[in-house]
Amino acid sequence: MNVRVGVLAVQGAFLAHSEILEELGVTAVEIRQPAHLGGVDAMVLPGGESGTMSKLLVSTGLYEPLGKLLHGGLPVFGTCAGMILLGSSILDGRDDQSCFGVIDIAVRRNAYGRQVDSFEDDVDTTFGQFHGVFIRAPRVEEVGRDVEVLGSHDGEPVLVRQGVALAAAFHPELSGDTRLHEFFLSHVAGLVPVAINQTAKEM
Amino acid sequence: MASSSEHLTGTVRVKRGLAEMLKGGVIMDVVTPEQARVAEDAGACAVMALERVPADIRKDGGVARMSDPEMIEGIKAAVTIPVMAKARIGHFVEAQILEALGVDFVDESEVLTPADEAHHIDKFAFTVPFVCGATNLGEALRRISEGACMIRSKGEAGTGNIVEAVRHLRSILGDIRRITQADSAELFDWAKRLQAPLPLVQEIAQTGKLQVPLFCAGGIATPADAALAMQLGAEAVFVGSGIFKSSDPAPRAKAIVEATTNFRDAHILAKVSRGLGAPMTGIGMDAVNERYAERGW
Numbered sequence: 244m245n246v247r248v249g250v251l252a253v254q255g256a257f258l259a260h261s262e263i264l265e266e267l268g269v270t271a272v273e274i275r276q277p278a279h280l281g282g283v284d285a286m287v288l289p290g291g292e293s294g295t296m297s298k299l300l301v302s303t304g305l306y307e308p309l310g311k312l313l314h315g316g317l318p319v320f321g322t323c324a325g326m327i328l329l330g331s332s333i334l335d336g337r338d339d340q341s342c343f344g345v346i347d348i349a350v351r352r353n354a355y356g357r358q359v360d361s362f363e364d365d366v367d368t369t370f371g372q373f374h375g376v377f378i379r380a381p382r383v384e385e386v387g388r389d390v391e392v393l394g395s396h397d398g399e400p401v402l403v404r405q406g407v408a409l410a411a412a413f414h415p416e417l418s419g420d421t422r423l424h425e426f427f428l429s430h431v432a433g434l435v436p437v438a439i440n441q442t443a444k445e446m
Numbered sequence: 447m448a449s450s451s452e453h454l455t456g457t458v459r460v461k462r463g464l465a466e467m468l469k470g471g472v473i474m475d476v477v478t479p480e481q482a483r484v485a486e487d488a489g490a491c492a493v494m495a496l497e498r499v500p501a502d503i504r505k506d507g508g509v510a511r512m513s514d515p516e517m518i519e520g521i522k523a524a525v526t527i528p529v530m531a532k533a534r535i536g537h538f539v540e541a542q543i544l545e546a547l548g549v550d551f552v553d554e555s556e557v558l559t560p561a562d563e564a565h566h567i568d569k570f571a572f573t574v575p576f577v578c579g580a581t582n583l584g585e586a587l588r589r590i591s592e593g594a595c596m597i598r599s600k601g602e603a604g605t606g607n608i609v610e611a612v613r614h615l616r617s618i619l620g621d622i623r624r625i626t627q628a629d630s631a632e633l634f635d636w637a638k639r640l641q642a643p644l645p646l647v648q649e650i651a652q653t654g655k656l657q658v659p660l661f662c663a664g665g666i667a668t669p670a671d672a673a674l675a676m677q678l679g680a681e682a683v684f685v686g687s688g689i690f691k692s693s694d695p696a697p698r699a700k701a702i703v704e705a706t707t708n709f710r711d712a713h714i715l716a717k718v719s720r721g722l723g724a725p726m727t728g729i730g731m732d733a734v735n736e737r738y739a740e741r742g743w
Contacts, residue, residue, distance in 0.1 A: 253707045254491055256466040258681075275708055290467050292491040292527050299489060299707055302700075323467070337486075337526060358528060358550035359573045361460045364453045378463040379528070379550070417463050 246434045249274040249283035251309075253299035255291020255324060259416035263424050269435070277308045285318040285432045288325030290378065290414055293333075293352060296324055297340045306341070313345045318407040318432030320424070326350060326403075326410035327381050334384060346405040347387025354382030366401055366413060368394035374420060375401065375413035383412065407431055456573030458595070464528065464550065464575055465596035465659040468492055468682055472672065472703045473661070475499050475686040477517075479524035485689070488699035492528040492551070494684065495521040500557050500604030501687035501726065504736070510558040512540040515547055522548065530577070535742060536562025538571075545574040551596070553577050554589075556741035557603045557686075564743060569593030579663065581614045581739050583621040584640030590657050591643045597656060599680065600739040601664020604687050606728025608665045610739060611675060615662055619679045626654045664739070667692070667725045669705030669718050676709035691726035698722045 248264050250257045252273035261271035264287070272283055286309070288296075300306040313319055313329075321329040327336070331344040334351040355361070358379055366375040375396060383400045386392060394402025394411070401412040402423075409431045415423040428435045454460070471491025476482040482493045497513040498506065512533055522529050528550035533540035535554055540561075544552050554567050556579050569576040570593035579600035580586035586597045599618060601611030625636055625647060633651055637644040649657060662680035666672050667688035675683050683706055689699045701718040708714040 252470065254470040254489075256469060258469065259466060276711070276714075291469075292467065292471065294486065294526060295471060295489050295491045295703075299703070302489070302704055303707065335526070352526065357548045358464050358575065359545065359548060360455060361464065362453050362455045363457055363460055376459055376463055378460065378467055414463060414466075417459060417466060 245270060246285075246428070247272050247283050248428075249280060249286045251286065251288045251296070251305075251325070253303060253305070254295050255289045256414070256416060257289045257291075260287045260289050260322075260424075263416055263421050267421060267424055267428065267435075269428065274305070274309075275303060277304050280305075280308055280312065283317070284434050285320070285428070286313070288319065288321040288328050289416065290323035290325060293324035293327040293381075294337045294340050296328065297342075301341075310343050313343050313408070316407060318427070318434070319345065319409070320427040320431070321408075321410040322414055322416065323378065323380060323412060326383075326412055327352060329408055329410050330383075331387070345408045346403060346410055347390050348383050348403060348410075349385035350381045351384050352381055353379050354384075355380050363418075364396060366394050366396045368402055370422070370426065373415070373422065374418045376417045377413045380412050404431060461575035461595040462658055465577070468528070468596075468661075469659055470707060471682050472699075472706050473530065473682065473684045474689055474699060475684070476521060476690070479520045481690055481695075482521045482524045484696050485699060486525045486527050488696060489703035490527060490699065491682070492530055493521065493525060494530045494532065494553065494686070495549070496532055499687040499690060500738070501606070501691050502604075503557060504604040512537070512544065512558070515543065518544070518547055518549065532558050533567070534558040535560040536565050536567060538567045541567050541572060541574075541576075545572055549574065551575050551577055554594075555579065556600060556738045560741050566592050566743070569595075577661070579739070579742060580618065581742075582617045582640075584642045585742060586618055586656060586660075587640060587642035587646045591646060594658065596659050596661060598661040598663040598684055600742075601662065601666075602731065602734060603664045603738050605665050605731070605734060606667040606688060606691070606726040607731060608667070608671045608674065609731060611662050611665045612678065614664075614739070615675060615678045615680055618656070618660065622650055622654065622656065625651050666702070667728060669701045669715060669722075672702045673705045673709040673715050676706060682706070687726055693723035698725070
């Protein structure tokens with residue numbers, strides 16, 4: 244089966260995600276218009292500027308059809324700005340900024356400060372340590388009952404899952420580690436066999 | 447569950463990471479907090495805070511310097527997107543001040559009057575990331591070897607004329623394509639001719655791409671200009687005078703953002719290019735008395 248994963252490509256670090264997905268043997272499809280959504284088995288919402296992405300979701304007409312698909316159970320993985328878009332409320336966002344609400348979390352934008360405060364550090368996850376790259380990162384400030392916290396940094400949740408939706412406050416696409424994408428494709432989305440390679444087995 | 451590793455800021459990965467996040471976006475020059483809000487409302491992914499847009503620097507003449515910190519603070523307070531600001535080439539103290547102000551990116555820019563005629567800033571010494579201009583691959587690789595985390599093709603700022611940006615993008619990307627065809631012995635000659643570090647040239651031969659994101663600047667005035675830069679291979683665009691020197695900035699800004707996202711879709715480009723009013727007048731290259739792109743070494 245040819246698995247097709249849509250990567251939201253209105254703005255941001257979509258290419259880095261596409262490269263990892265292709266490396267893992269699935270087809271990455273850049274999504275810029277509603278017509279591109281046909282036949283995708285899952286979605287990735289990359290990092291970027293969440294306000295800009297939110298506006299472009301509306302102007303491209305993607306916001307409604309994508310929201311419908313996500314609420315209808317399309318598996319989705321969001322990183323950084325993508326996490327903000329998947330959450331249920333945005334703190335310190337713009338008034339006109341919207342989110343899909345498929346993970347019951349309240350997320351604060353740029354919670355760690357400005358770019359000079361961006362950092363990298365290890366993240367403890369349920370499947371071992373992961374090196375997290377945090378760029379003007381959001382912070383999860385409230386976690387709903389149905390949300391599983393899969394990873395944390397300094398005691399704060401940075402990797403969360405609700406059903407088939409997974410979100411990270413950091414950028415696995417920048418650290419050259421494919422484990423999170425593998426975890427998403429196999430465990431969260433159920434699109435590829437669980438043990439696609441050695442690293443997946445170790446999880 | 448304590449992390450064993452160190453909390454690291456200002457690493458190459460963290461600095462280049464912000465450049466990655468700006469891909470596919472439009473960075474707009476703004477001179478007031480009001481313009482910054484217009485830019486953010488239009489969907490800019492970042493703003494460049496400066497005192498005068500390049501078209502005015504060109505018109506007024508004189509020495510162009512880093513902006514007043516108060517003005518930069520005002521713009522920072524007005525928007526939630528990243529704020530960039532310009533330092534003069536080689537003026538590492540202006541860069542130190544910009545870092546202390548908490549700007550998100552420093553542009554070591556040829557649009558300002560150079561402070562050093564031989565040396566660029568040692569950008570590895572900073573936590574804040576830097577973007578630098580380049581007219582060709584050699585210049586781009588020298589800037590990367592000094593620590594630049596983003597390269598923008600220089601174009602000719604303040605002209606509203608895309609021709610120089612096209613020349614520079616074609617030069618940089620054309621040489622990258624040629625290097626991927628070169629054999630290992632030829633790479634030594636490429637490094638010599640480009641006046642660039644050999645390891646960076648060898649890396650390009652392997653990967654087929656620049657080490658850092660390549661954006662386009664200098665002369666973009668219309669949605670079609672932005673899409674042209676993107677189709678040629680730029681990964682995002684800077685628009686300087688092109689927006690706020692046009693007759694109706696807000697709709698033009700929004701149209702350029704949409705054109706940058708949908709840069710391959712001519713139907714969308716046709717739709718967003720309609721009814722935008724007059725673009726900035728622009729000038730032909732023969733009438734340009736001072737070429738900013740020639741600044742930088």
